[in-house]
Amino acid sequence: MEEHEDKYTKDGTTDIHGNPAVKKNTGRWKACPYILANECCERLAYYGMSTNLVNYMKKFLHQGNAQAANNVTNWSGTCYITPLLGAFVADAYFGRYWTISSFMIIYIFGLTLLTMTASVKGLKPSCHNDVCDPTSGQTALVFVSLYLIALGTGGIKPCVSSFGADQFDESDESEKKSKSSFFNWFYFSINIGALIASSVLVWVQTNVGWGWGFGIPAVVMAIAVVSFFVGTPLYRHQKPGGSPLTRIAQVVVASCRKIGEKVPADESLLYEVRDKESAIQGSRKLEHTEELKFLDKAAVETQDDKMNSQPNPWRLCTVTQVEELKSVVRSSYMG
Known part of the structure; x- marks a missing residue:
């Protein structure tokens, strides 16, 4: 093996x-x-x-x-x-x-x-x-x-x-x-x-x-x-990971839909795939950061989310996906 x-x-x-x-x-x-x-x-x-x-x-x-x-x-x-x-x-x-x-x-x-x-x-x-x-x-x-x-x-x-x-x-x-x-x-x-x-x-x-x-x-x-x-x-090839604009939109929409949810103090409770490098093809998992906490709401896993074997990407996003948007926002206001 x-x-x-x-x-x-x-x-x-x-x-x-x-x-x-x-x-x-x-x-x-x-x-x-x-x-x-x-x-x-x-x-x-x-x-x-x-x-x-x-x-x-x-x-x-x-x-x-x-x-x-x-x-x-x-x-x-x-x-x-x-x-x-x-x-x-x-x-x-x-x-x-x-x-x-x-x-x-x-x-x-x-x-x-x-x-x-x-x-x-x-x-x-x-x-x-x-x-x-x-x-x-x-x-x-x-x-x-x-x-x-x-x-x-x-x-x-x-x-x-x-x-x-x-x-x-x-x-x-x-x-x-x-x-x-x-x-x-x-x-x-x-x-x-x-x-x-x-x-x-x-x-x-x-x-x-x-x-x-x-x-x-x-x-x-x-x-x-x-x-x-x-x-x-x-050559080795990385599979395309889908439109980054769509992923950004999903985080924004999911955050707004869960505006009433509380972000857990334990970051390990936020949603992330467990069985592979990242849900985004060709990308590695990103570590959670404390900035822009509102966006973390997109990764809060509710009971409804847990009941679905395939989470709705417009309701639940991975930590990596959230951090991808955070990095874009940070680079915008830092630049």
């Missing part, structure tokens, strides 16, 4: 087919090179395309300095907003692997389209004596490609580091230590990609041409996609 338990991970991770992940065959450092290579290539592609973007808009889209800077700022802001969408989709529905896979395809499509706007006749603005005169369609195509890239990066950015962390089982002490090392290598990969992009690719764009300057990031991103998919048999 012990041998059977040691064969599988204990954190609920599965393989690509949804079966419990076999420790020996999945995860750990054997899966990480593909994830790290993907991140390095993705960051190289992103910074290689974006670092010099203001100059591209000034030269080829015939925009003034202020207009070009404003357009790039708006686009960059979108790149930092879309990860909210990517994280929500991954946590609630698709899981990290399929979210990364889907959004990478959008990303590479955007990069390919951007490369074509800088190199294909008819899509590339016509220039005479170093002055370019783009049509409205050509300008629109550049922005379509840029915002496809912004959408693509939104699905990758919030998921890759967490997906890498999923490859290590925290219940295993040796794997727990390896997880810390993974993050060191993860940020090293980001910086290597950014360094090459900000030096080599900027030089290529300035001295060789923008077709090459955007084409190289597109090819590098294709390498990132291939790298990520090659590692598929080795």
Whole structure:
């Protein structure tokens, strides 16, 4: 029996087919090179395309300095907003692997389209004596490609580091230590990609041409996609835990419905699942905290709740679910 338990991970991770992940065959450092290579290539592609973007808009889209800077700022802001969408989709529905896979395809499509706007006749603005005169369609195509890239990066950015962390089982002490090392290598990969992009690719764009300057990031991103998919048999997956917005709403509703209930002094009497890590897929149990006591009412187990074998989630929530909302509230007023 012990041998059977040691064969599988204990954190609920599965393989690509949804079966419990076999420790020996999945995860750990054997899966990480593909994830790290993907991140390095993705960051190289992103910074290689974006670092010099203001100059591209000034030269080829015939925009003034202020207009070009404003357009790039708006686009960059979108790149930092879309990860909210990517994280929500991954946590609630698709899981990290399929979210990364889907959004990478959008990303590479955007990069390919951007490369074509800088190199294909008819899509590339016509220039005479170093002055370019783009049509409205050509300008629109550049922005379509840029915002496809912004959408693509939104699905990758919030998921890759967490997906890498999923490859290590925290219940295993040796794997727990390896997880810390993974993050060191993860940020090293980001910086290597950014360094090459900000030096080599900027030089290529300035001295060789923008077709090459955007084409190289597109090819590098294709390498990132291939790298990520090659590692598929080795990955461990956490199942999506459902919509966090729904869980937050359930705590609020359950607290209001039990407004007349008294929170017990003994926190062990508050409701929590006993037979697994957490009721939230891919998450561990959170310790009870004393702040925001009103929300604890959602975890007060009444006689009616005890009579139901399947508690109504809009009447009774786990301590972990309550603490999840508390952490959101705390970060809001602390920020």
